[in-house]
Amino acid sequence: MTRPNIWSLAPYSSARNEYAGREARVFLDANENPYNTPYNRYPDPLQLEVKAAISKAKGVPAENIFLGNGSDEAIDLPYRCFCQPGQDNVVAIEPTYGMYKVCADINDIEYRPVLLDENFQTTADRLLAACDEHTKLIWICSPNNPTGNNIVREEIVRTIEGFQGIVIVDEAYSDFSTEPTLRSELLNYPNLIVLNTMSKAWGCAAIRLGMAFASRQIIDLFNKVKYPYNVNLLTQKQALEALQDPFQVDKWVRMLKLERDRMIEAFQLLPTCEKVYPTEANFFLAKMTDAQLIYNYLVDNAIIVRNRTRVTLCHNCLRITVGTKSENNELLAALRQL
Numbered sequence: 035m036t037r038p039n040i041w042s043l044a045p046y047s048s049a050r051n052e053y054a055g056r057e058a059r060v061f062l063d064a065n066e067n068p069y070n071t072p073y074n075r076y077p078d079p080l081q082l083e084v085k086a087a088i089s090k091a092k093g094v095p096a097e098n099i100f101l102g103n104g105s106d107e108a109i110d111l112p113y114r115c116f117c118q119p120g121q122d123n124v125v126a127i128e129p130t131y132g133m134y135k136v137c138a139d140i141n142d143i144e145y146r147p148v149l150l151d152e153n154f155q156t157t158a159d160r161l162l163a164a165c166d167e168h169t170k171l172i173w174i175c176s177p178n179n180p181t182g183n184n185i186v187r188e189e190i191v192r193t194i195e196g197f198q199g200i201v202i203v204d205e206a207y208s209d210f211s212t213e214p215t216l217r218s219e220l221l222n223y224p225n226l227i228v229l230n231t232m233s234k235a236w237g238c239a240a241i242r243l244g245m246a247f248a249s250r251q252i253i254d255l256f257n258k259v260k261y262p263y264n265v266n267l268l269t270q271k272q273a274l275e276a277l278q279d280p281f282q283v284d285k286w287v288r289m290l291k292l293e294r295d296r297m298i299e300a301f302q303l304l305p306t307c308e309k310v311y312p313t314e315a316n317f318f319l320a321k322m323t324d325a326q327l328i329y330n331y332l333v334d335n336a337i338i339v340r341n342r343t344r345v346t347l348c349h350n351c352l353r354i355t356v357g358t359k360s361e362n363n364e365l366l367a368a369l370r371q372l
């Protein structure tokens with residue numbers, strides 16, 4: 035199902051991968067400046083050191099890992115590898131993360147949203163019914179953004195098993211969830227891509243490092259199509275540093291989940307809050323009496339939340355990210371004065 039031009043593509047061969055595997059001491063091959071170590075040298079195009087650390091942290095073999103400039107790159111690549119512009123289409127749950135549609139539009143691929151039900155759930159039957167012979171990808175975000183809930187695992191698995199194309203499960207928030215990750219199922223499903231990111235639980239949104247876990251064949255395709263040096267040296271260094279201390283991430287996650295539960299209880303007592311939806315992420319979706327009014331009021335008080343009132347099924351909803359205890363208290367204090 036790979037696009038013919040990508041299948042037959044001869045990837046750019048960088049100076050640094052032609053001697054691969056041999057001992058080297060003198061580097062006069064890449065027209066770099068010999069001074070200003072370590073920034074003078076091109077970084078490892080396949081980020082093997084970072085992948086070794088991620089492999090340990092996530093329990094996935096390094097050869098099944100792709101690293102990109104944020105998840106954004108891992109979201110764009112499946113379109114570029116598998117979808118013929120003006121011809122193919124993709125299916126996605128709705129509402130969900132906006133980048134799947136942005137990348138579809140950029141790549142001139144038809145985007146077919148499948149509305150979630152009132153519990154923000156879907157079924158394999160509903161997703162597969164939206165597919166035709168030109169459907170190449172199905173996007174599932176779990177825990178979903180902006181709703182916060184997990185999509186029922188059996189339905190995701192049935193979708194993967196029942197679909198001829200590729201199912202991409204975005205698990206950007208799985209560190210905050212009780213549901214086991216689908217990464218462990220990779221060996222069973224050659225058509226599954228699981229996305230993760232350093233931007234949320236790992237506290238590294240600034241370094242732009244996203245990851246895709248998939249079969250060797252898919253990873254090889256991504257590596258062929260990506261920019262040769264897509265993950266810069268500063269990012270690789272900082273990622274390695276963060277990966278040295280996974281217990282820090284566990285501590286943050288534990289703290290944020292406690293704060294999340296405290297915030298939800300407090301929101302349920304607010305006269306301006308009609309409902310808080312169940313969440314397994316580091317944010318929650320709250321149905322308010324008047325989301326636009328409350329959003330404007332909070333902005334006037336220098337507090338920014340995400341107004342989702344114009345998103346399908348999210349009328350009058352605000353999406354609240356869980357912050358530090360004092361940030362959360364500021365939000366609550368402002369809302370109590372409304």
Ligand SMILES: *Cc1c(COP(=O)(O)O)cnc(C)c1O
Nearest residue numbers: 104105106131179206231233244
């Ligand atoms: C925040 C988020 C990401 C992260 O994107 P990056 O480009 O890695 O920062 C990915 N997917 C979803 C659903 C998100 O909400």
